[in-house]
Amino acid sequence: MQETYLPKINAQIKKMDEEIVKLQKMAKEKGSQTEAELNKILEKYQLNRKDLQDKMEKFRQTGKEAAKDVTAGVDRALEEMKTAFNKARSRFQ
Numbered sequence: 001m002q003e004t005y006l007p008k009i010n011a012q013i014k015k016m017d018e019e020i021v022k023l024q025k026m027a028k029e030k031g032s033q034t035e036a037e038l039n040k041i042l043e044k045y046q047l048n049r050k051d052l053q054d055k056m057e058k059f060r061q062t063g064k065e066a067a068k069d070v071t072a073g074v075d076r077a078l079e080e081m082k083t084a085f086n087k088a089r090s091r092f093q
Helices: 003-031 032-061 065-091
Strands: none
Touching: 003 032, 003 065, 032 065
């Protein structure tokens, strides 16, 4: 399960990170106020991303028996990160 699960999560993180870079460039072009607004929203994204990374590390360290329990935490952290990402994207696209 770990062999397929974590690469899928990492791919989603990478895609969101790439979109964040694009949003940051757009916000910078629109001015410092827009950039500041985006940065405030991205603080939540970064906190959620850190939480997700911590949970993924815990998942890596668990045995197969405990993996299902940890998966729920990883999934929940991913959804929270997506929520913050979608808020930033919808506000600045």
